[in-house]
Amino acid sequence: MHSFDIHRIGEVIRKARKENGFRIEDLADEKISVATISNIERGVPHVRIEKIMYLLNKLGMDASDLPKMLEDHKDMLQELKVELVALEGLIDAGQCKEALTFLKQYELSDEHVLAPL
CATH class of the missing domain: 1.20.5 (Single alpha-helices involved in coiled-coils or other helix-helix interfaces)
Known part of the structure; x- marks a missing residue:
């Protein structure tokens, strides 16, 4: 995945989170921290794909819908x-x-x- 794609994915995730009325703190748990969620939304390229998939799942989003x-x-x-x-x-x-x-x-x-x- 290109860093530009990661940035765009982060924008889409942030938009979905806000549309669903969640704060970052509402989604953080023992498997994903506030900092990691923030990094995903800002498109930081070093975040593991597993964390992105986990966050998508928490938001009720399917990775196959990303394109x-x-x-x-x-x-x-x-x-x-x-x-x-x-x-x-x-x-x-x-x-x-x-x-x-x-x-x-x-x-x-x-x-x-x-x-x-």
Whole structure:
């Protein structure tokens, strides 16, 4: 698995965890630590694949679904990028208040891959 794939898998896992209302601490146990879960979500490449599979299982996710989830995540990021570029167009056109109204709907964390955009 390439480190880029690991990073994307981590993003998908973080998204699934948050959508299910779990904190990292809720998933940690004697087999997987908070630090390991955090490393998985951040795409740290030295995490053993067994730990990733264990976390997927705890989230009720099947590893065979990963390719589709990764593709869906990629599509979602592409759509979001297009929308953010459109917001830049509003700003360039002097419609800053309108752009800010739309931007507040996105709730992107500072760690989000598109946060710099």
